[in-house]
Amino acid sequence: MFSIxxxxxxxxxxxxxxxxxxxxxxxxxxxxxxxxxxxxxTYMKYKVRLAxxxxxxxxxxxxxxxxxxxxxxxxxxxxxxxxxxEITGRVQVxxxxxxxxxxxxxxxxxxxxxxxxxxxxxxxTLGQAISTGMTPEPSGVDASVGDLFEYTVNGWVQRHYPxxxxxxx
Amino acid sequence: xxxxIVGNSETKTYDDVRNISFAPQTDVIGESLPINEFAVDIYTxxxxxxxxxxxxxxxxxxxWAKYWIVYAERMDEYFVRVRAQSKLVLLNRIKxxxxxxxxxxxxxxxxxxxxxxxxxxxxTQPVILDSSEYSVDSSxxxxxxxxxCPEQTARERLLxxxxxxxxxxxxxxxxxxEIAPLDDTDVFVPLEQTYWKPAVSYADYVTDVSVTxxxxxxxxxxxxxxxxxxxxxxxxxxxxxxxxxxxxxxxAPVTAPTNIVSISDVMIINEDNANDILLRMAQYYFDRVQVxxxxxxxxxxxxxxxxxxxxxxxxxxxGYAERCYFSFGLQAKSSIRxxxxxxxxxxxxxxxxxxxxxxxGKKKYLFPVGHQYSIENPYIDAQxxxxxxxxxxxxxxxxxxxxxxxxxxxxxxAVALDLEKKTEILYIVSVDDADAIVVEE
Numbered sequence: 001m002f003s004i005x006x007x008x009x010x011x012x013x014x015x016x017x018x019x020x021x022x023x024x025x026x027x028x029x030x031x032x033x034x035x036x037x038x039x040x041x042t043y044m045k046y047k048v049r050l051a052x053x054x055x056x057x058x059x060x061x062x063x064x065x066x067x068x069x070x071x072x073x074x075x076x077x078x079x080x081x082x083x084x085x086e087i088t089g090r091v092q093v094x095x096x097x098x099x100x101x102x103x104x105x106x107x108x109x110x111x112x113x114x115x116x117x118x119x120x121x122x123x124x125t126l127g128q129a130i131s132t133g134m135t136p137e138p139s140g141v142d143a144s145v146g147d148l149f150e151y152t153v154n155g156w157v158q159r160h161y162p163x164x165x166x167x168x169x
Numbered sequence: 170x171x172x173x174i175v176g177n178s179e180t181k182t183y184d185d186v187r188n189i190s191f192a193p194q195t196d197v198i199g200e201s202l203p204i205n206e207f208a209v210d211i212y213t214x215x216x217x218x219x220x221x222x223x224x225x226x227x228x229x230x231x232x233w234a235k236y237w238i239v240y241a242e243r244m245d246e247y248f249v250r251v252r253a254q255s256k257l258v259l260l261n262r263i264k265x266x267x268x269x270x271x272x273x274x275x276x277x278x279x280x281x282x283x284x285x286x287x288x289x290x291x292x293t294q295p296v297i298l299d300s301s302e303y304s305v306d307s308s309x310x311x312x313x314x315x316x317x318c319p320e321q322t323a324r325e326r327l328l329x330x331x332x333x334x335x336x337x338x339x340x341x342x343x344x345x346x347e348i349a350p351l352d353d354t355d356v357f358v359p360l361e362q363t364y365w366k367p368a369v370s371y372a373d374y375v376t377d378v379s380v381t382x383x384x385x386x387x388x389x390x391x392x393x394x395x396x397x398x399x400x401x402x403x404x405x406x407x408x409x410x411x412x413x414x415x416x417x418x419x420x421a422p423v424t425a426p427t428n429i430v431s432i433s434d435v436m437i438i439n440e441d442n443a444n445d446i447l448l449r450m451a452q453y454y455f456d457r458v459q460v461x462x463x464x465x466x467x468x469x470x471x472x473x474x475x476x477x478x479x480x481x482x483x484x485x486x487x488g489y490a491e492r493c494y495f496s497f498g499l500q501a502k503s504s505i506r507x508x509x510x511x512x513x514x515x516x517x518x519x520x521x522x523x524x525x526x527x528x529x530g531k532k533k534y535l536f537p538v539g540h541q542y543s544i545e546n547p548y549i550d551a552q553x554x555x556x557x558x559x560x561x562x563x564x565x566x567x568x569x570x571x572x573x574x575x576x577x578x579x580x581x582x583a584v585a586l587d588l589e590k591k592t593e594i595l596y597i598v599s600v601d602d603a604d605a606i607v608v609e610e
Contacts (some may be wrong), residue, residue: 024498031363032477038498126228129499
């Protein structure tokens with residue numbers, strides 16, 4: 001299930017999710033043999049394959065007309081992890097096939113289209129990009145005397161509630 | 170990156186831009202006075218006109234250039250192509266009369282050069298350049314100018330004055346036209362900001378530099394000297410005496426063909442400043458190394474700075490940056506041309522990280538001799554007695570001064586985290602006035 005410009009389409013479909021962590025053109029190899037990856041942001045791409053039931057052709061025509069509008073983008077809502085994501089994306093190609101059956105019925109099938117986000121769904125600021133690196137001590141928090149910080153794989157995390165076995169929550 | 174345009178007392182910001190072209194340059198030896206500019210496509214349906222001030226900023230709101238629009242063309246219904254230049258270009262339009270200077274200060278002379286642009290406005294002659302839009306560095310303001318300038322454009326006169334007082338003109342990363350001294354302080358371009366791999370070339374040997382200086386003596390009209398080398402100024406003839414001094418390049422081999430760089434027509438070079446000018450020319454022309462390098466450059470390195478750079482992981486050169494051609498991503502990259510550069514002595518620095526007597530880490534660097542370093546020590550994930558720990562440095566920074574040869578700096582570490590147990594605690598004992606945390610294990 002997904003929506004286009006606020007209209008939800010509950011049709012059988014397969015949605016392939018692709019996240020592109022997009023580097024800028026100035027990325028390249030540095031003299032210390034490290035690759036400088038100047039990331040502009042993470043752009044989502046969704047490939048949708050519709051399996052439109054025979055009785056759904058009129059609604060399918062509506063989807064088709066919406067997607068083929070010559071606009072720079074639509075607002076889409078797609079599944080994302082346990083939730084949904086709203087992206088403004090462009091559709092450049094929609095393809096399908098018209099099939100005529102022996103019993104004189106005909107329908108469109110195998111519809112596919114790809115939505116590419118116009119804006120990154122994740123990005124860092126210029127200041128964050130310049131100053132990346134691990135902080136030796138906990139920072140960016142208001143520490144008070146008596147606070148406890150635990151070092152984990154995610155860095156320093158503040159702990160507040162030790163139990164009798166000194167396990168921190 | 171984004172731009173702001175000031176027009177009709179209103180400032181408007183344009184975030185949607187593309188195709189920014191910005192390649193600031195300067196001439197550190199003073200042979201020319203480049204006019205810097207940038208070009209950009211702006212996504213707008215506004216009408217953008219010539220003559221408006223335009224500012225170029227990065228996403229951290231740092232100013233990259235303040236110029237004025239000389240060309241604006243709508244490309245389609247969405248984009249306008251804008252080209253903007255430094256107002257220095259206006260000096261081309263001004264013709265200054267011949268002037269004899271006699272100990273005038275540089276600030277006075279330069280004010281006279283900009284004066285036709287900064288006069289009070291009228292309906293028919295608006296103020297083009299406010300007097301606050303240019304500045305003369307305080308270290309140069311009281312330098313004196315003595316000699317004769319013929320009728321010339323204001324730009325050419327400014328070029329002569331800058332050459333004589335050892336200044337260059339900076340019109341980038343600033344909102345004014347700055348007349349600034351060359352700074353001998355080395356700015357270090359780290360290895361981790363230098364792209365693979367700088368290109369090094371060598372100019373032909375300059376075997377000699379020479380400078381001609383001038384003195385002027387009023388000719389007695391009742392008893393003319395009959396000299397053929399005279400100038401006419403303010404109703405009088407002045408006899409001109411020219412003296413040439415030169416310096417040979419002691420590093421040029423005897424087999425090098427004669428190649429002399431000479432300055433012979435700048436008539437505000439006098440006996441007092443000629444030697445300084447000669448030494449400045451020698452320093453520039455006798456150093457033959459030219460380097461083209463690409464660097465990650467978020468407005469840290471700019472033309473006119475003396476940069477020390479790596480040519481590879483083992484060698485370094487130092488010279489003045491003459492131009493930086495920028496390209497943009499999230500950060501910025503620039504292609505930098507160093508001219509009049511020389512190889513610099515370097516020393517290796519090895520930082521050893523130890524837990525007691527056991528070495529758990531090592532980092533190697535190459536720095537110029539005399540470089541004062543302050544390198545942040547990392548946390549180290551390492552094995553000790555077949556047990557995995559994260560070690561924290563006891564000092565936050567490794568500091569020192571690099572000498573020639575190999576320098577070793579040992580930094581002690583303590584256990585921060587036992588990865589086999591995955592628990593280790595820091596107990597905050599105090600927080601100082603600067604919100605720095607003092608910890609106790």
